Amino acid sequence: MSREIWRKRRDIDQARREKMQDVMREYDNDVYRPAIEALVATCKAAGHSAGSTHDNGLGWVFVHCSACHGLISKHGPDGQTVTP
Numbered sequence: 218m219s220r221e222i223w224r225k226r227r228d229i230d231q232a233r234r235e236k237m238q239d240v241m242r243e244y245d246n247d248v249y250r251p252a253i254e255a256l257v258a259t260c261k262a263a264g265h266s267a268g269s270t271h272d273n274g275l276g277w278v279f280v281h282c283s284a285c286h287g288l289i290s291k292h293g294p295d296g297q298t299v300t301p
């Protein structure tokens with residue numbers, strides 16, 4: 218029974234998530250993403266401010282900006298560094 222409840226809850230939440238994505242898709246594509254990209258580019262030009270890091274569990278560490286939350290760099294398990 219609890220498994221059935223869990224599946225129904227998952228389906229309800231998934232339907233809500235998909236509805237929200239459908240409703241926001243046009244706004245995100247036309248307004249939100251371009252605004253975020255412009256903000257991150259402006260912050261990058263000013264030098265970003267290194268902030269939080271997180272490990273994806275596969276050996277990659279990501280460094281994000283504390284101001285704009287943009288990705289500053291990522292560091293791989295073999296010592297490689299990628300800067301977007």
Ligand SMILES: [Zn+2]
Nearest residue numbers: 260265282285
């Ligand atoms: Zn930044």
